[in-house]
Amino acid sequence: MLDPKVLRADPRAVADNLARRGFTFDAAMYAELEAERKAAQSEAESLQAQRNTLSKRIGEARQQGEDATEMMAEVTGLGEQLEHRQAALASIRQRLDAWLIGMPNLLDPEVPDGKDPQDNLELRRWGEPVEFDFEPLDHVQLSEHWGLLDMRQAAAMSGARFSVLQGELALLHRALTQFMLDLHTRQHGYEECYVPYLVNAASLEGTGQLPKFRADLFALDGEQHFLIPTAEVPLTNLLRDTILEASELPWKKIAHTPCFRAEAGSYGMDTRGLIRQHQFEKVELVLAVHPEESESALEELTIHAEAVLQALELPYRVVSLCGGDIGFAAARTYDLEVWLPSQKAYREISSCSNFRDFQARRIKARFRPDQEKSPQPVHTLNGSGLAVGRTLVAVLENHQSEDGSVQIPDCLAPWMNGVTRLGVAE
RNA sequence: GGAGAGGUGGCUGAGUGGCUGAAAGCGCUCCCCUGCUAAGGGAGUAUGGGCUGAUACCCCAUCGAGGGUUCGAAUCCCUCCCUCUCCGCCA
Numbered sequence: 421m422l423d424p425k426v427l428r429a430d431p432r433a434v435a436d437n438l439a440r441r442g443f444t445f446d447a448a449m450y451a452e453l454e455a456e457r458k459a460a461q462s463e464a465e466s467l468q469a470q471r472n473t474l475s476k477r478i479g480e481a482r483q484q485g486e487d488a489t490e491m492m493a494e495v496t497g498l499g500e501q502l503e504h505r506q507a508a509l510a511s512i513r514q515r516l517d518a519w520l521i522g523m524p525n526l527l528d529p530e531v532p533d534g535k536d537p538q539d540n541l542e543l544r545r546w547g548e549p550v551e552f553d554f555e556p557l558d559h560v561q562l563s564e565h566w567g568l569l570d571m572r573q574a575a576a577m578s579g580a581r582f583s584v585l586q587g588e589l590a591l592l593h594r595a596l597t598q599f600m601l602d603l604h605t606r607q608h609g610y611e612e613c614y615v616p617y618l619v620n621a622a623s624l625e626g627t628g629q630l631p632k633f634r635a636d637l638f639a640l641d642g643e644q645h646f647l648i649p650t651a652e653v654p655l656t657n658l659l660r661d662t663i664l665e666a667s668e669l670p671w672k673k674i675a676h677t678p679c680f681r682a683e684a685g686s687y688g689m690d691t692r693g694l695i696r697q698h699q700f701e702k703v704e705l706v707l708a709v710h711p712e713e714s715e716s717a718l719e720e721l722t723i724h725a726e727a728v729l730q731a732l733e734l735p736y737r738v739v740s741l742c743g744g745d746i747g748f749a750a751a752r753t754y755d756l757e758v759w760l761p762s763q764k765a766y767r768e769i770s771s772c773s774n775f776r777d778f779q780a781r782r783i784k785a786r787f788r789p790d791q792e793k794s795p796q797p798v799h800t801l802n803g804s805g806l807a808v809g810r811t812l813v814a815v816l817e818n819h820q821s822e823d824g825s826v827q828i829p830d831c832l833a834p835w836m837n838g839v840t841r842l843g844v845a846e
Numbered sequence: 847g848g849a850g851a852g853g854u855g856g857c858u859g860a861g862u863g864g865c866u867g868a869a870a871g872c873g874c875u876c877c878c879c880u881g882c883u884a885a886g887g888g889a890g891u892a893u894g895g896g897c898u899g900a901u902a903c904c905c906c907a908u909c910g911a912g913g914g915u916u917c918g919a920a921u922c923c924c925u926c927c928c929u930c931u932c933c934g935c936c937a
Binding site for chain 2 (some may be wrong): 458464465468471472474477478479482483488492493494495496499663735784794795
């Protein structure tokens, strides 16, 4: 949620900023509604003040055995006026709130201009895409050949965009997860959390998935609960209605969870293999930091995610998302894109964002700058560290050999139970 | 799922219609006293909003959430949520 004070102070600037996203904000209309709210609120509050004073005097008069009939008549009249004013105020408030909750975050000035992924700005590359002296297979060909991936049974029991991993492929999938968790907890200072996979609507509103992106979510029991689309939701909501001491910042959490996405609107997109599934695993990093620290925290967070790709020896690039491609709640986002030989393209494997105070305002996550000062919103950030399914795909495709086997990166050894190559005939 | 008990400030906990945004204690901050330590004395200590140059004053709201009764609700009534105890079921 945007800071209402910023909106009131300079609605024009807000409109200009949001236009870079392709979002239209009617500043004049907003200013008008805001003026109405102000008037209605002042009137309602002064009526309440009068009522409170009179009621108090009635009490005092009664206690001294005096007659209070006249004052009571007066206050009854006040009550009716008050009711009208309050009803008016409530309806204006409701309209303003609905408006505010549907507005995306302001873009950081550094965000490149543009309308789609074509316009994203490449910041750097790491590693060289492998030049195979044979035609590389894609991850489906590799793993189905070994009998370790069963898309057919997954489709039979659940439908499209589900998968069944077996044997050493499932082991590799688990090893990747463990590796990521240990790397980030031991070397990057994140605290591991186990969190609910079902959350309520308020939590999703807090992080920005609702109300606008309902179609991307799976709902249960009449929308009492939703399956989480990312661990960002439960992790960030740990800070709801919380005031942290300055000494508790930076606040760094990590969780490994399944993620569920309806993938509405992506029909025909990435239909093959494990790239785009309704259910996938992800290791998610979430931070809450001092507002002055959030820019540097985004750089650091991105480096933490990159560390996973580097350890796995996977070539990738970092792109800064343009105004038209960046998410609703983010002020700035870096995507990590891993090289996929089968597609001869870089594909998203992690997304690291600075939300500044946008989510913090929605969930009332604050910190106390120092004793005496009143609390103010923290800045939140999150990033995938990484999407496990896509990492599995990248490992298979980048580390394959001509015989269809795959070399397992050394860093996974502690979890691979002695397996160093996949797809080797026993 | 059934029965019962509860949800009050950073914490414990009083408070059954007005003088309670809230006693008392603990914690915390500042000051005084004190060779050190310990003990003692005093003051302060919620959040959001409005107003404002102001994180000063003043005003409004908030005692789980929402609604109702009343001139007036932490206190009475209704609905919902959550916690605890016992029973049932269960990994």
